[in-house]
Amino acid sequence: MINMISRPKGTNDILPDEIWRWHKLEAMIRKECACFGFKEIRTPIFEETHLFQRSIGEATDIVEKEMYTFLDKGGRSMTLRPEGTAAVVRAFVENNLKGAGLPAKLYYLGPMFRYERPQAGRYRQFHQFGIECFGSLEPALDAEVIMLAHELYQKIGVKDVVLKINSIGCPDCRPKYLEKLRSELAKYKDRLCENCQRRSITNPLRVLDCKEEKCQEVIADLPHLQDYLCDECSLHFTNLKKILDIWELPYVEEPRLVRGFDYYTKTVFEFCFDDLGAQNAIGAGGRYDKLVEEIGGESTPAVGFAMGMERTLLAVGDKWQKEPEIDLYIVSIGQETKEEALRQLLLARRHGIRTEMDILNRSVKAQFKQADRLDTKYCLILGPDELKDNRVKLRNMQSGEESEYQISEWLGGLKL
């Protein structure tokens, strides 16, 4: 134990007895994506550092201090992906997926890496499912993404999730607002908390999100971003809400909602779930109309969404029930039945029946106990007495019912 190496801080081993929750979540995701016409894309887990610096934004916390960056043996700076969008956009451009026709509807699934202090629902290696939808300025594109996310949460069973939406404008209108906001904040500088004094320079939008009471007093009097939106952004937001209304998707307008990445334009949204501690956002996304060209592609508007899988599973809690993982357990009584047990084991498995039998040479009682633990539906019982007449017993473990079969016929007695 002295030299025992433990897993890196902020990472998790997903153990065999909990992997079914991941499989279940992944299956639901894939099914929903297929239903909505999204196709999976798999990109590398690391990319050139530059990609993330350019897309996420140099001044963001993620790029400034949370990236796993290393030099490869060729001296190139590489980074373990901290989020999924940048790589998908890069792949979209590099492989000219636009040529396959728009809209391009992609999804991804996998680990992300951020060097942060772990806490509830936050890890250094965590998993995200995300979708990216390219090719339209229409709010219908935003709606498509939001609808998938909403439907997925419903099916997963996280029903009391709250959708918050906002528009943070575009490069035409946002700078004007930011300028106004900065000058206003400068006036009330001494009435702001320490954090907000810093934020009012680095990321003034974040100030709007502050929970400090004294900041709230100042915030109340600040101009609203909504009043500064250009006609196009304002109309876009209105029309998006119209679509959500048609679907009767519940949402909350959250004028103070901002996101951590620089690339967002117009629509931003967040799915929140209380009772997860400080990390109540279990999914979020937004529109990024300029990112594709910033990465070197032909200008293509797009909308994306990412879901934190660990957080989503936390929100699911124990609402899911584990399905039995085995159909049949073969119990053999006495040494002379072992050979026949082996034959029946292979036969059952060749028929696709999930089957186990004792390989520890344990007592009959222990074999049944194991069968019970594995939550099997049936036990096939091979006893020397019955075997003399080529007969076997099949026991339904739920009802306790037992019936005898010719050894060649017991398969017909299974109702799976």
Add this chain to the structure above:
RNA sequence: GUGGGCAUAGCUCAGUUGGUUAGAGCGCCAGGUUGUGGCCCUGGAGGUCGUGGGUUCGAUUCCCACUGUUCACCCCA
């Protein structure tokens, strides 16, 4: 990066005002039932009390450091 809590069996946790063989429940294994699970009873295995140092005749207990973990801040999924 900042601040607080915690670290004893596979799991959840007692405990020792510093003293000889460190406990419980659950789980695991076996027996009670030489061929039948869940309930019950009996027994058993399993701990260098997170790591290193200090104080002491003696430390799992007190002190310090480190590591891990957890919660919050920052930020974010």
